[in-house]
Amino acid sequence: MSSPLVKLVTQRIALGILLLLAVSVLIFAGTQILPGDVAQAILGQSATPESLANLREQLGLNDPAFVRYFRWLGGVVTGDLGTAMSSGQDIATSIKGRLWNTLFLAFWAAVVAVPLAIILGLIAVRYRNGWVDKLISGLALASTSFPEFFVGYVLVYFFAVKYQIFPGISTVYDGMPFGERMQAIMLPAAALTLVVLAHMMRMTRAAILNVMQSAYVETAELKGLSAFAVIRRHAFPNAIAPIINVVMLNLAYLIVGVVVVEVIFVYPGMGQYLVDHVTKRDVPVVQAVGLIFAAVYISLNIIADIAAIVANPRLRHPK
């Protein structure tokens, strides 16, 4: 097919991998700067200089930093994220379930939030500067302005405490029936939706409004198309690139930024896992989670880039 397209996409993916490597260096270096090392953390108060030296020898902590980095990176690439210090469990195994839970929550939040945001954005453009537009923008802005813990607690107060429709604590476990699971994530998913909705909706509105100034929108109006058909058929396809970008940023936020919401609802996802182990100064876990978050963030942004490239007819259909 078209070679510029393939070239651009390959370029983006290569850049993403490079970026991920750079992030891994940063994460590794960051955790090295922290005072104390793993040996000290494990031995804690009972550390004697001899036992420390022994343990360091045993864990390979005396090797130069770059050797340790590559040992760690080698492990990561082969699927071995190391062992959690606090529990002695294999990190990869414990993360798997957590990651799945986080993705499950993010997925359902996105399923609601993304179409809702785009539809609201389209409606806001259709009735731009009228009261419908102002109402949508106002509500969306209000829901974003409140911090997510506040939104979370308000939801808990009304839906869990006062009316007891949904559980206030989102416990999920392996083998939980789908319906129950959905009920459990209802409130955190709603909180997340409210948090990301406004950003996407406002960007959709702005991106389409930008295109509405174009001569081809006038052409469409002069063909007799209805206002909504003009927006949907002629404005929206040309605003898709910035919309995809902001949608992907918010999807990344749904996965990476759920820490607060997961803690509020005691939801066993990556965020809570991270917070737990930061308090325990469990460096290998923090590194592993950090790297996974970075990978998610980078890949979603690559997807956004690629989607924007593919959406451009000039690149899809070169001269």
Next chain:
Amino acid sequence: MADQRAKSVLLDIRNLRIEATVFPPGEAPRNIVLVHDVSLTLEKGKVLGLIGESGAGKSTIGLASMGYGRGGVRITGGEVILNGRDILKGGKEGFRKLRGREVCYVAQSAAAAFNPAHRLMDQVVEATLLHGTATRAAAEKRAIALFKKLSLPNPESIGERFPHQVSGGQLQRVMTAMALCSEPDLIVFDEPTTALDVTTQIDVLAAIKDAIRDTHVAALYITHDLAVVAQVSDEIMVLRHGRLVEWGGTRQIIKQPRQEYTNALVSVHEIEHQEQKPGTTPFLSVKNITAAYGRSQIKVLKNVSVDIYPGQTLAVVGESGSGKSTLARAITGLLPPEQGTVTFDGRPLANRLADRPKEDLRQLQMIYQMADVAMNPRQTVGTIIGRPLEFYFGLRGRERDKRVAELLDKIEMGKGFVDRYPAELSGGQKQRVCIARSLAAKPKLIICDEVTSALDPLVANGILKLLLELQKEENVAYLFITHDLATVKSIADSIAVMYRGEVVRYGAKSQVLAPPFDAYTDLLLSSVPEMEIGWLEKAIKGRRMASAGN
């Protein structure tokens, strides 16, 4: 007889009044009247040319016949009777039903008016399908027939293409096909050939004219170019500031204009400029310059050499993409050439802008096509003109203000403008401020890049006269880049004709514009519309004979 005429009337606009709300910076919004009580009638199958300068209200009237107003434009009075009913009474729903069905629109820039995200065919048949006047298959068949009629290449498959895959002249024809596809009674052509190169314009014009004749559609043909409208219209209406100036048959308007304003439009290009003989030594010599953008293999300039003499004008003329602006960029150092040198006062200039001393920068100044984007909108005229005085000469305070006032005087604007912002100026005034700014540096050469192309003919004429006067007073040389041959004739001492990055003809004006011509210069010269009925047919015929002779 009168009854018969009434029957054949398609569009009858009575006492049309159109207003808009404007928001001047720093003032309260106010209402302005764009069109004052204009009336017109158009019979079925006839073409009425609407002509005037920008702000004359011609596009506004054209769009009003579809019940459409751009931005905050509103029709506040009168009637627009189309096919016997007043469309202004139909409401939004009524407008939607007539747009794209009874009346279609052909925009100035087809490149911008086509949606880049959809294939051409989908856009061409969209209105027809929307109004349900034909099935998709029938509409596509009709579109292909129209593509053929408009002599588009590959009529069967061109609809599969996206707008960016088709040239500007072809797009304009596809847009005409789009308008004709739903078989409307009226088409509003809004400057359909203005954005095209002169050699492309003639073909598109001929295609449009044939299509109008064969389909018996009526048309409002809006343009600022009287020579163009004379080729296609049965009648011409001259407008100014939203008022009717004169309305008559095409022959009467161009041969015996009754109004002074019409006369001014008809005789607009008559500036006399006696060609100066080149001096002994040029002060700026471009030698064998080759240039490309980035690491591209495509050379935008190929082995270009020209000389500029003190106090004289070299006009560089060519179509878009011929490399004329790139030549300016190479001379100014914005685009360092790959090969070749620019010699200034006997010494070579540094290739890169960054390597040139301030003195060299001062000697070469530029004026651009779009005056409004060449000025900082948040600076006053005084600041804009004063800047080079501070930068090059270190003038401050009263001295600077005095010089700014002098310069404002030179551009015939006066001190009153010192505290004005660019947004408060007209197009011509903005360009004058840009001229003053370049003069402030006391340069030896001013590069004028299409400086009159965005202006109305009469305003452009004023700018040209000013430039010629300033040349006499300041002994400044111009490198005058333009696509407009009429402008070249009125300002140049020598001419370089560029085509695809090469100078194909170069010499004193009298030599370049005298036969025998090379093929390209001949094509260029024969494509400039002349204010004469039947010119188009003659030119097209001449062209066919020439190509048959080859």
